[in-house]
Amino acid sequence: MLALLTGLIAGGAAFLAGWLLNRASRRLPSAALAEPPEPPVTLMLRDGAVVDSSSQADRLFGRATGEPLGWAEIVTTLQPLFGPLPDAPPRSPGSYTALHDPQTRLTLTPDGDGLRLEIRTPPLPIGEALRLRCHEPESKRLHRAVARAPLAIWMTNSAHVVTWSNTFFDDLRAQAGAAPGSAPFSLHPDPAQPLRVTRTRLGGDGCAPASWYEVQSCRVSDGWLHYAQNIDPVIAAETTQRTFLQTLTRIFAHLPIALAVFDKERRLVLFNPALLDLTQLPADFLTGRPNLLSFFDMLRDRQVLPEPRDYRSWRDKLGEVIAAASSDHYVETWSLPSGATYRMTGRPHPDGGIAFLFEDISAEVSLTRHFRQELETSQSVLDSLEEAIAVFSRTGKLAFCNAPYREMWGSDPEESPADLGIKEATRHWQAAFRPSPIWGDLREFVTLERDRAPWDAELHDHDGQPLRCLAEPLPGGATMVRFCQLPLRQPETLAQG
Structure with a gap:
């Protein structure tokens, strides 16, 4: 609407100026x-x-x-x-x-x-008089449109003295208490610039609330033509956004996770102190709003990025990271030359921006590696035993077994596409032994939630080989089942007759 009104006003001004020039220069x-x-x-x-x-x-x-x-x-x-x-x-x-x-x-x-x-x-002359009479209705319409325009319009000469103004401007001047011939706005446009846009404030001196205006100054032949439009809603929105960013900054200042937010132009617009601690980047570099590529270049120079084989492959990889973070959630683990491990998360930000989070997970990775090493050690120890051992969770699922068990029964919870439970395991065991009443008791023992005591029973396979089955409760409601080979008993010799 402003563009349409500006065009209408400019057309009216051009017509009036043309008439004056034609009238004056005839x-x-x-x-x-x-x-x-x-x-x-x-x-x-x-x-x-x-x-x-x-x-x-x-x-x-x-x-x-x-x-x-x-x-x-x-x-x-x-x-x-x-x-x-x-x-x-x-x-x-x-x-x-x-x-x-x-x-x-x-x-x-x-x-x-x-x-x-x-x-x-x-x-x-008669011809000129008739032409002016033909244009008089249009001139009146333009005069009414300019006079009633919902924005201030005025003209100044080279000495910045007001030579013409509309009703809206006159009302503003009266409210501001400005003298006739002067403007309530302090403007000194540069003659070398044909168009200049400035923001200025009126009021706010305790008597009246402050109002913000955006003033467009256009250079014309005999001075300047100015348009001023109230932008209080724009200023309020910008203030709200700035307050929101300041609130976010205060919140993020206490986070141990480093944060870097880039706008749609790929310029750094927000970061927290943790980014300085984790990356060791200079503060003046970050406050200078570097672009995304410069940011990652600096990370590479500070050895906060995994060292690639060559610079070209690193740039190609960086392009893939930016594309993935712009469209969806992206997570990558960086093992740095210093021995530290960082988790980098990229997520799309509103208005086409990108947010990156950097987290030091060195302690977590070290703990995981230590735990995995202990598990591998425990697994090696259990695999070295001669007994077949299987561990069931409190829900009856097979959670662990050693190498003798896998060799004896041909089952492995890590390779099975479906969960193996105590019911499937006891059916498998029951088929390999002579009839015994312990299987129902064993299933009930594994899923029993009250206090339990270890027990064992002797079994015989179809060849008569004896085995001992032992069931022992473990912490957390788990149960360990062991199968131990027993020495083969020799048949008794017949008594001599």
Whole structure:
């Protein structure tokens, strides 16, 4: 809407300026000069107010009969044509020539305690008068549109004096208490810049709340054309966003996980102190809002990245990391030359940004490795035993077995696609031995939740080989089942008859 209104206003201003220039720069033909001159525009002022005026003067200033008209309104109307005029009615005679029409003159003559103002100009040719009458309805519409525009519009000359303004600007100037001819906005645009956009604040001095405006200043031939629009909602949104970022910064300042957030332009916009501690990057480098590639280049120089075989492969890998983090959750573990281990997590951020989290997991990795080493040692010890051992969880699932058990029964919980339970195991065992009543008791013992005591039973396979089955409770509700080979008993010799 602002662009449409600006175009409408610019068109109206162009039309009015064109009319003034055409009116001022015309040269009358000799036939026209021979015509009798039109009566001049005449005003009589006393104490700075008009007390009498000609019909042409009323038409020029748009004044109805008896309507008050002061010196400030006269100056505002005539300055675009005659240039700067006195701020107050002069006490001495003066004469002014139109800026672009030497045949048009303004005369100021003191008359007793009053002032006589007279404007003389050659008659207007018939063709030009008809053309102006054709454009008069459009001019009126443009004048109403500019006067009622919901933003301040005004023009200043090279000395930064206001030469024209609309109603919205006049109201702002009155609210700010600015003097006539001046603007409530402190603007000094650079003549070398044809367009300049600035933000300025009005009020906030304790009497009235502050209001923010965005002012666009456009250089024109005779000065500057300005547009000011209220941007309080924009300022409020930016303040809320800045407060939210400050809150996040205070929260992230106490996190041990390093955080680096990049915007859609891949510039660093947020980081916490942990990033300085984990990466040892210079603070001035991070506050300088480096881009993403420079950030990772610096990490590589500080040996906070796994060292690649060559720089080209590292750049290709970095591109893959950025693409993965931009579209979805990405996690990678870095084993650094210093012996530390970092977990890098990349996640997409709102508005096309990327957030990276760096976590030192060296202690966690060391503990995991130590635990894995202990498990491997325990596994080696159990595998060296001759007994077949199986451990079942409190829910009856096979959780662990040693090498003799796998060799005896051909089952391994790590290789089986399905969970092996005590029911499947006892059915397998029952098929390998002669009938025995212990299988139901064993299933109940494994899943029993109350206090349990170790027990054992002797079994015989189909070849008569004896085995001992031992069931022992373990901490956490687990159960260990062992199968021990017993020496083969020799058959008794027949008694001699």
